[in-house]
Amino acid sequence: xxxxxxxxxxxxxxxxxxxxxxxxxxxxxxxxxxxxxxxxxxxxxxxxxxxxxxxxxxxxxxxxxxxxxxxxxxxxxxxxxxxxxxxxxxxxxxxxxxxxxxxxxxxxxxxxxxxxxxxxxxxxxxxxxxxxxxxxxxxxxxxxxxxxxxxxxxxxxxxxxxxxxxxxxxxxxxxxxxxxxxxxxxxxxxxxxxxxxxxxxxxxxxxxxxxxxxxxxxxxxxxxxxxxxxxxxxxxxxxxxxxxxxxxxxxxxxxxxxxxxxxxxxxxxxxxxxxxxxxxxxxxxxxxxxxxxxxxxxxxxxxxxxxxxxxxxxxxxxxxxxxxxxxxxxxxxxxxxxxxxxxxxxxxxxxxxxxxxxxxxxxxxxxxxxxxxxxxxxxxxxxxxxxxxxxxxxxxxxxxxxxxxxxxxxxxxxxxxxxxxxxxxxxxxxxxxxxxxxxxxxxxxxxxxxxxxxxxxxxxxxxxxxxxxxxxxxxxxxxxxxxxxxxx
Numbered sequence: 001x002x003x004x005x006x007x008x009x010x011x012x013x014x015x016x017x018x019x020x021x022x023x024x025x026x027x028x029x030x031x032x033x034x035x036x037x038x039x040x041x042x043x044x045x046x047x048x049x050x051x052x053x054x055x056x057x058x059x060x061x062x063x064x065x066x067x068x069x070x071x072x073x074x075x076x077x078x079x080x081x082x083x084x085x086x087x088x089x090x091x092x093x094x095x096x097x098x099x100x101x102x103x104x105x106x107x108x109x110x111x112x113x114x115x116x117x118x119x120x121x122x123x124x125x126x127x128x129x130x131x132x133x134x135x136x137x138x139x140x141x142x143x144x145x146x147x148x149x150x151x152x153x154x155x156x157x158x159x160x161x162x163x164x165x166x167x168x169x170x171x172x173x174x175x176x177x178x179x180x181x182x183x184x185x186x187x188x189x190x191x192x193x194x195x196x197x198x199x200x201x202x203x204x205x206x207x208x209x210x211x212x213x214x215x216x217x218x219x220x221x222x223x224x225x226x227x228x229x230x231x232x233x234x235x236x237x238x239x240x241x242x243x244x245x246x247x248x249x250x251x252x253x254x255x256x257x258x259x260x261x262x263x264x265x266x267x268x269x270x271x272x273x274x275x276x277x278x279x280x281x282x283x284x285x286x287x288x289x290x291x292x293x294x295x296x297x298x299x300x301x302x303x304x305x306x307x308x309x310x311x312x313x314x315x316x317x318x319x320x321x322x323x324x325x326x327x328x329x330x331x332x333x334x335x336x337x338x339x340x341x342x343x344x345x346x347x348x349x350x351x352x353x354x355x356x357x358x359x360x361x362x363x364x365x366x367x368x369x370x371x372x373x374x375x376x377x378x379x380x381x382x383x384x385x386x387x388x389x390x391x392x393x394x395x396x397x398x399x400x401x402x403x404x405x406x407x408x409x410x411x412x413x414x415x416x417x418x419x420x421x422x423x424x425x426x427x428x429x430x431x432x433x434x435x436x437x438x439x440x441x442x443x444x445x446x447x448x449x450x451x452x453x454x455x456x457x458x459x460x461x462x463x464x465x466x467x468x469x470x471x472x473x474x475x476x477x478x479x480x481x482x483x484x485x486x487x488x
Contacts, residue, residue: 001376001406004428006482011471013160015136015150019108022063023171023261024070026077027102034081034100041096042086049095056098063103065168071097073173106146106169106261107138110441112463115278115385115450117290119151120312128156130454133257133312134461135278135292136469137449145272146264147294149257149312156455158473163258171261174247179209184361188242191321191362198222198232202239212243241267245296245303246318257312265317268303269296276307277331277449279386284336291360293320293330293343304330306360322363324355329382331450332360333419334389342419344369344396346382352398354420367420370412376402376429377410384409385450388458389416392480393423395458399447400429407445408432409462413483424483431462431472440465 029037060067075097082088088096119131131153138148148169152162182203189199205218219236222228244266251260264270276294283289292307304320304327320330326347333342343355343363352370355363372378377400384397394414399407408429415421431446438444448462453476460472 001402001408001432002428003432004426004430004482006430006474006478008430009158009473010434011158011160011473013162013471015111015114015162015469017107017109017111017138017468018165019105020167021107021165021169022103022105023169023263024060024064024067024074024101025104025171025263026074027100029100031081034078037099038078038081038096041099042083042092044095049091052098053091053095060103063168065170068094071101073097074100104144104263105140106148106263108140109143110139110467111136111148112139112466112469113137113275113447113449114461114463114469115276115292115448116452116459116461117278117280117450118452120288120290120310125153126155128455129153132452132454132459133278135276135449137273137275138261139272143272144264145274145297147262147273147276147292147307149260151256151258154452154454154457154459158454158457158459160459160471166256166259168259169261170251170255170259171263172249172251174244174265175250176213177211178248179211180215180243180246182206182208182210185242185246187362188246188319188321189239192238192242194235194238195231198229198235199239201232202236215239215243242319244268245305248317249315251313253313255313260312262307262315264296266296268298268301269305271299272297273305275328275449277329277383277385279332279334279450281332282335291332293332295328302328304328318361320363321361322357324353324366325363330355331383331386333394334386337417337419344383344387346380350380352381352383369414369420370398370422370425372400373425374400374427376400376406376408376432378402379405384448387414387419388451388453390453390476390480392416392484394419395451395453395476395479395483397430397448397451397460404444406433407447409446409448409460411479411483413480422488424480424486425488426483427486430474430479431460433465437464437470440467442466 071094075093114136119133134150139145245268274295276292278292281289296303296305309315329346331344340356345353353366354369356365372381379401387394387396393416396412398410409431410426413424445465451460
């Protein structure tokens with residue numbers, strides 16, 4: 001396949017899966033096995049417990065930050081299944097927690113689909129260099145995907161130095177005291193087209209900001225009210241689902257980004273959190289905020305989601321709503337344009353659209369921006385992350401799917417002030433899978449979720465066949481010249 005004439009430097013650095021990086025997670029057994037396992041563990045003698053606990057500490061304490069806390073959390077998750085009246089010692093709680101805990105190797109299968117942004121802190125970075133932060137999709141047993149991070153430094157010449165991965169990995173669970181905004185919650189429920197009367201019946205009993213526990217308590221009262229119509233029960237389930245899908249996770253301020261794992265925490269993402277497109281967003285006051293759009297997958301349905309953080313220790317997770325907030329591959333522009341948020345999408349599965357909105361959670365306006373045109377992209381066309389701002393316009397990396405389901409990376413130049421106007425578009429791919437890149441979990445694929453500009457260089461982290469990650473560098477002025485020459 002013919003490629004663009006632009007000189008692309010493929011870097012030798014690679015990020016490969018590391019099966020030594022594990023987290024602890026709850027071992028779900030189902031109601032029947034949970035009960036029988038609890039019965040068996042409760043029959044263990046004190047001597048057996050005293051013998052087994054030190055063995056667990058010896059084998060697992062250096063593999064986790066606080067394995068004792070993990071075991072207690074998992075014990076509390078099965079405690080409602082215990083027979084009434086049992087008074088358990090701390091050691092007995094710990095051993096029960098151990099039976100309902102498993103290790104999960106977060107990236108044993110793959111480490112891929114990266115995006116790259118400037119790191120929040122640039123302390124102790126050499127002159128002319130920049131510290132970057134990457135998000136990646138880590139995949140382990142059962143092809144279950146989570147979000148992980150890596151850092152490194154890029155020199156003025158595009159040389160890369162990657163920080164080594166950490167041995168310990170920190171996962172977290174949704175915080176129980178997360179506050180929901182009543183007005184936003186109501187709007188999202190109306191977007192879901194649920195019946196308004198039972199929604200108001202519940203929300204009228206709640207303060208302007210409420211917790212999941214408060215919501216559950218009000219719903220419980222309504223559920224057991226004999227005058228509540230049975231048709232309302234589905235609405236109550238929808239309200240509970242929405243609350244669980246919008247949550248917050250917090251990590252210790254001492255945890256480095258490379259140690260953080262954002263693992264599926266809700267029913268809507270129980271089969272994976274896929275392809276985070278991270279962007280450093282600058283607000284109207286010049287303050288930086290980090291957003292990431294990703295796809296939640298429950299095994300049969302996909303749901304577009306938004307992650308946001310300012311410090312990479314507290315992360316807010318929320319659903320994206322609106323007529324055009326669907327399918328995969330939504331990517332946010334790094335700033336508002338004429339007072340509006342801009343988003344790229346592929347909600348029909350084949351073409352790239354430009355969405356506009358006055359609010360970041362709701363997307364109702366869309367116009368087709370690009371459709372497949374060239375042989376290497378005739379199956380489908382999508383974005384490769386948020387566009388990169390330059391004086392000449394927005395550089396948008398795209399992915400196209402052609403014959404034999406080969407994925408290639410292309411590029412488009414959009415007008416800086418009117419991004420629905422296409423200035424230029426490469427006729428041939430910028431990157432195609434080489435012989436060394438085409439083998440993997442999904443063969444013949446190069447794919448990125450977001451590049452970064454630095455010193456007239458576009459640094460493109462990209463996945464190789466859904467298995468591992470590498471980097472390519474191209475001069476921005478060369479790319480723009482080619483885009484302008486190729487025309488729209």
